[in-house]
Amino acid sequence: xxxxxxxxxxxxxxxxxxxxxxxxxxxxxxxxxxxxxxxxxxxxxxxxxxxxxxxxxxxxxxxxxxxxxxxxxxxxxxxxxxxxxxxxxxxxxxxxxxxxxxxxxxxxxxxxxxxxxxxxxxxxxxxxxxxxxxxxxxxxxxxxxxxxxxxxxxxxxxxxxxxxxxxxxxxxxxxxxxxxxxxxxxxxxxxxxxxxxxx
Amino acid sequence: xxxxxxxxxxxxxxxxxxxxxxxxxxxxxxxxxxxxxxxxxxxxxxxxxxxxxxxxxxxxxxxxxxxxxxxxxxxxxxxxxxxxxxxxxxxxxxxxxxxxxxxxxxxxxxxxxxxxxx
Numbered sequence: 001x002x003x004x005x006x007x008x009x010x011x012x013x014x015x016x017x018x019x020x021x022x023x024x025x026x027x028x029x030x031x032x033x034x035x036x037x038x039x040x041x042x043x044x045x046x047x048x049x050x051x052x053x054x055x056x057x058x059x060x061x062x063x064x065x066x067x068x069x070x071x072x073x074x075x076x077x078x079x080x081x082x083x084x085x086x087x088x089x090x091x092x093x094x095x096x097x098x099x100x101x102x103x104x105x106x107x108x109x110x111x112x113x114x115x116x117x118x119x120x121x122x123x124x125x126x127x128x129x130x131x132x133x134x135x136x137x138x139x140x141x142x143x144x145x146x147x148x149x150x151x152x153x154x155x156x157x158x159x160x161x162x163x164x165x166x167x168x169x170x171x172x173x174x175x176x177x178x179x180x181x182x183x184x185x186x187x188x189x190x191x192x193x194x195x196x197x198x199x
Numbered sequence: 200x201x202x203x204x205x206x207x208x209x210x211x212x213x214x215x216x217x218x219x220x221x222x223x224x225x226x227x228x229x230x231x232x233x234x235x236x237x238x239x240x241x242x243x244x245x246x247x248x249x250x251x252x253x254x255x256x257x258x259x260x261x262x263x264x265x266x267x268x269x270x271x272x273x274x275x276x277x278x279x280x281x282x283x284x285x286x287x288x289x290x291x292x293x294x295x296x297x298x299x300x301x302x303x304x305x306x307x308x309x310x311x312x313x314x315x316x317x
Contacts, residue, residue: 009268014258015232018292022230022261023309048267053274074272079263084312091309092230092261108273112228114300114309141300184316191310198303 013045013081021089025187026109026142028096028135029119030127034147034177035095036078038119041180042093042187043080050077052105075102077109082187091187098131106134115190116142119177123152125163132164141197143171143190169197227277229263232292241288247271248279252288259292 027035040047051074078095096109096116110116116135120128128144135142144166148154155163161172173189175182235255244252250269254260260268266276283289300306 009270012254012257012260012264012268014260018232018234018259020232021305022232023305024230048264050263050266051270051272053272079267081264084309084316086315087308087312089308089312092263094229094263108229114306181317184313188310188313188317191306191313194300195303195306195310198301198306 009048010046015090017088019088020083023089023091024113025091025093025190026096026113026116026135026140027093027119028098028116028131028142030098030121030124030131033098033119033121033124033127034149035119038117038145038147038175038177038183038186039078039080039093039095041178041183042082044083045081047078047080049079051075052077075105077105096131096134098127098134100130103134106138110135110138110140113140115194116140117186117190118142118144120144120146120164121149121152122146122155122160123149125160128164141190141194143173143186143193145186145189146172146174147177148174169193227262227280227291229261229266229273231262232259233262233265233280234259234290234292236288236290241286244283244288247275248283251276251279252283255289 027038029035036047053074075097077097080093082091082093083089084091094109094113096106118128118131118135132142132144144164146160157172160166161168164172166172171189171193173186175186177183233255235252238256240249240253240256247269251265254265254268262276262280263273265280266273269276271279280289284291
């Protein structure tokens with residue numbers, strides 16, 4: 001019996017020490033907003049993906065909306081690894097899809113996540129609304145990171161906050177998801193935010 | 200038997216677990232760290248379980264990474280890993296910190312670790 005892989009995964013990069021502390025951070029956002037790019041910028045290993053089985057409800061919705069009639073029953077979820085060797089910690093960044101039909105996956109992803117980065121494209125702000133509700137519903141603290149696509153319009157921060165109906169306490173930062181240092185600063189903004197609200 | 204690349208695997212995911220749908224332990228998370236108990240891959244395992252055991256004979260990985268490398272859904276890997284742990288082939292090392300979000304000390308460590316990367 002052959003379990004034929006659809007594409008060969010990269011060679012395994014093992015953890016140097018199994019006794020490290022693992023922490024989970026979500027990179028959430030609408031389709032095409034740069035989640036995979038951000039995970040790739042930060043990850044020290046080639047980004048990986050897991051194949052997730054969709055629920056029946058999700059699959060049925062998929063079929064209705066997919067004009068090709070293709071039966072999508074699985075979805076690929078990206079993630080990456082980011083070690084903080086000075087602290088014996090490893091962060092895992094999980095891409096969280098921003099479509100309503102992936103709701104079932106969110107329960108598992110949001111479980112025990114430290115926090116989330118909600119990536120936003122100013123060209124399609126309204127695509128982010130569902131994502132923001134999804135993290136809020138699960139009480140995952142988050143920062144909003146505007147991925148500065150060259151084609152996307154620039155707005156004053158206040159206008160953006162208003163358009164997103166953002167809680168005054170929730171940070172809004174700008175980044176270029178292709179730039180590792182910019183992505184690192186987003187993570188710092190997130191953890192700063194988590195500390196401010198840690199009781 | 201070969202399959203053209205880009206096609207679905209021949210055996211549906213639920214059959215990879217021999218029909219088991221439930222993991223025997225619910226402590227397994229995507230970020231549970233796993234290692235093989237011995238460096239020798241145990242004999243007589245079904246192909247999917249064998250692949251997991253063989254992969255982990257090389258070192259430690261999280262469950263999500265195992266799922267990615269063996270190209271099976273996380274839910275399926277949880278079941279297979281449970282069985283391998285039950286049979287003493289794998290060791291569960293650590294799991295994700297619970298309520299880390301409310302753990303100021305942990306968050307401070309994360310922050311200084313991130314700042315050290317700048």
